[in-house]
Amino acid sequence: EDQVTQSPEALRLQEGESSSLNCSYTVSGLRGLFWYRQDPGKGPEFLFTLYSAGEEKEKERLKATLTKKESFLHITAPKPEDSATYLCAVQGTTGGGNKLTFGTGTQLKVEL
Amino acid sequence: DVKVTQSSRYLVKRTGEKVFLECVQDMDHENMFWYRQDPGLGLRLIYFSYDVKMKEKGDIPEGYSVSREKKERFSLILESASTNQTSMYLCASSYFVASGTQYFGPGTRLTVL
Numbered sequence: 265e266d267q268v269t270q271s272p273e274a275l276r277l278q279e280g281e282s283s284s285l286n287c288s289y290t291v292s293g294l295r296g297l298f299w300y301r302q303d304p305g306k307g308p309e310f311l312f313t314l315y316s317a318g319e320e321k322e323k324e325r326l327k328a329t330l331t332k333k334e335s336f337l338h339i340t341a342p343k344p345e346d347s348a349t350y351l352c353a354v355q356g357t358t359g360g361g362n363k364l365t366f367g368t369g370t371q372l373k374v375e376l
Numbered sequence: 377d378v379k380v381t382q383s384s385r386y387l388v389k390r391t392g393e394k395v396f397l398e399c400v401q402d403m404d405h406e407n408m409f410w411y412r413q414d415p416g417l418g419l420r421l422i423y424f425s426y427d428v429k430m431k432e433k434g435d436i437p438e439g440y441s442v443s444r445e446k447k448e449r450f451s452l453i454l455e456s457a458s459t460n461q462t463s464m465y466l467c468a469s470s471y472f473v474a475s476g477t478q479y480f481g482p483g484t485r486l487t488v489l
Binding site: 295296298300305306307308309310313351353355363364366367368369 | 380416417418419420421424434466468476477478479480481482483485
């Protein structure tokens with residue numbers, strides 16, 4: 265069974281204080297690892313897909329990296345508008361290949 | 377941009393009522409999904425559909441059914457709502473079978489009294 269664990273559960277940063285969110289996973293054959301951002305009361309918004317160890321993706325202040333066991337979402341010089349819950353999900357090669365297994369998320373708050 | 381819409385943002389129903397949640401996507405996606413999201417449990421897959429009139433059970437299908445009569449529309453049905461079905465319900469779609477990139481709707485907050 266695929267599993268995803270995210271840490272920390274919650275993170276409070278000062279504006280400009282860089283940090284990283286962790287996503288540890290176990291999967292029977294990784295087809296893809298996904299990062300989503302979710303604002304309160306809204307649906308998740310797709311950020312990145314990573315397919316193989318060593319891959320990196322960047323978007324503005326966010327950078328996602330992938331190893332064989334975990335992924336990191338690095339946030340450089342965050343701003344208050346980066347406050348949201350960040351979700352990690354994996355897609356394995358079993359179960360028909362359609363299914364995503366989600367972690368419970370890291371709730372990020374960036375303060376002035 | 378992909379747009380996934382859900383019929384209601386907030387819904388309040390009584391125990392035993394039959395509840396319909398509708399989802400529409402405008403990008404000709406093959407796959408559609410229904411999740412529920414609860415604090416501390418994350419997103420859990422209820423049902424998904426990879427083609428019109430096709431459906432497959434997810435992790436927590438008990439108490440739910442689905443209907444997909446047209447490619448763009450995927451409905452979630454609670455045959456007899458119960459209080460433990462109070463939750464945020466999220467619909468998603470993806471382009472083709474092997475694509476894990478799912479696009480989500482805004483969600484429906486369902487309260488069952």
